Amino acid sequence: MRGKRERSVVNVTALSFVIVAAVIHAGWNLAAKRIRRGGARFVWAYYTLSAVLLLPVMAVSLAVEPQRPQWSWLFAAAVTAVFHVTYGVVLQRGYAVGDLSVVYPVARGTGPLISVFAAVVLLGERPGLLGLVGAFLVVAGVLVIGTGRAPAQADAADHAARRKGVAYGLLTGLTIAAYTLWDAHSVTGLGVPPIVYFGTGAIVQSLLMAPYALKDREEVLWLWREHKREVLIVGLLSPVAYLLVLYALQVAPVSLVAPARELSIVLGGLAAWLVLGEANAVRRLVGSGVVLVGITAIAMA
Secondary structure: OHHHHHHHHHHHHHHHHHHHHHHHHHHHHHHHHOOOOOHHHHHHHHHHHHHHHHHHHHHHHHHHOOOOOOHHHHHHHHHHHHHHHHHHHHHHHHHHHOOHHHHHHHHHHHHHHHHHHHHHHHHOOOOHHHHHHHHHHHHHHHHHHHOOOOOOOOOHHHHHHHHHHHHHHHHHHHHHHHHHHHHHHHHHHOOOOHHHHHHHHHHHHHHHHHHHHOOOHHHHHHHHHHHHHHHHHHHHHHHHHHHHHHHHHHHOOHHHHHHHHOHHHHHHHHHHHHOOOOOOHHHHHHHHHHHHHHHHHHHHO
């Protein structure tokens, strides 16, 4: 009885962390959506800020870590850095050409879907009936978000923007699946300590993008001058959201953490409607809800 009560307390604590992480994740994506110019340099700026903020945390983690650092840790971090740089650039491009209420749920929904597909094809896993139903719901939700009758005043540019938003959302989902599968392999199969892994990855991400970002220092200075707040918000909140989920995964099952984490899909849709005033809010929120239910089914399969 006592053990059951303790597990319940742990799950409630983990769920609280994940819900906070979902709010934070939707918040920093709302900030990122506001950037219309210098997308790749913006990605470099917030990755660099995250790396600087994580340096002392990573140093403490290395000091207390019983394992000696391995070269495989650096390799694992370098690979995830490539995936994350691609993710950041593609996501920012999507926000430049499409609505938050299209790009965000499509990206967050197709990431887990592609991960499940890869697990079936590459690892021989069988998701079962519930997993297949979840996959169908994710696809259905994405279709609800990306299709449907446009307002009468919509022109060809509106339709093109929606199509581009869906396309970039799908590409972003592919990169999410890639780094999700690699991250899981790195912290389990390769045994890389998560904090060291994430911190080293942030440093490599910054270094990879530095040659491009610093080619035009005037643009970087303009970005900092005009969008300092957004750089600070994303650079701080992005690692905080990740670390909250990381802690939750250490103490609670994935079946609890994964669906709760994707609550950010609905929160992102609400932010797009209430803060940005994007069109087709009801349909896109319904589609986001369907995607969330599908992800929950996949997690429970």
